[in-house]
Amino acid sequence: MSDYDQSPNYQRGLNLVKEMLGDRFLAGLTASAESGAFAADCASIAIESAFGAVWSRPGLARRDRSLVTLGILIASGKSAELRNHVRAGLNNGLGVEELQEVMIQAFPYCGFPCVAEAIEATIAVLRERGLIDDSTQSAKERGLL
Template sequence: MDELFDPRRAAGGAVRRAVLGNAHVDRAAAGTTPFTRDFQDLVTGHAWHDIWGRPGLDRRSRSLVTLTALVALGHHEELAMHVRAARANGLSDDEIAEVLLQTAIYCGVPAANSAFRIAQRVLRELDGES
């Protein structure tokens, strides 16, 4: 559905842009094909409107939870994206490191080791952009 005619998708798209940035969302939109369109609609409507748009947790808290889940499940590409989002949502590098230290205990040292490597790369890239 077109965002202009679907207020739920439009609201989810606004949250997605606020958390992930315009460049990421524009790339995702540009890469959308007829095959992936329904998936993009699902992500925008459910993840970004129905979950990230809920008032029960602020975006900083949602970033903390998301980082942990991505480390636990080994979703490295998504982890890199959400390290960027965590920074945009106000988490400091020290807070991100604390989350990753916590994952070492509950998700395993190898998972945290990979996460630290990915986060360090992303944070250096972000510092280079500023």
């Protein structure tokens, strides 16, 4: 038990993570936060600050925060984290077409390598959710990555 898990932002963050990313993701995050493991403080801080303080602010809708976050993750080439936020974006109301438009919008600013990796990560999530035809080839399968 840390100081973080007693704060209102931590509790708000737990609820938000559960709504956006589901019970399984939350269980992994909270297990790390509560285990005394190497990354425990980082997990607690992420719950309290990123989700409890930032994602819960009233200035932008969650859907809009998802769009912004996806753009940032594409630009920084963080495809593993992008997968989580594609899932969150879908749960926050984004559709497949909007995800595609985010990739197109990012292309002239981030370049092909970042967008190709983001498309690969997004296709994996869309397949997992059954939202695209399984025959759709990814960039990696086409030899582009």
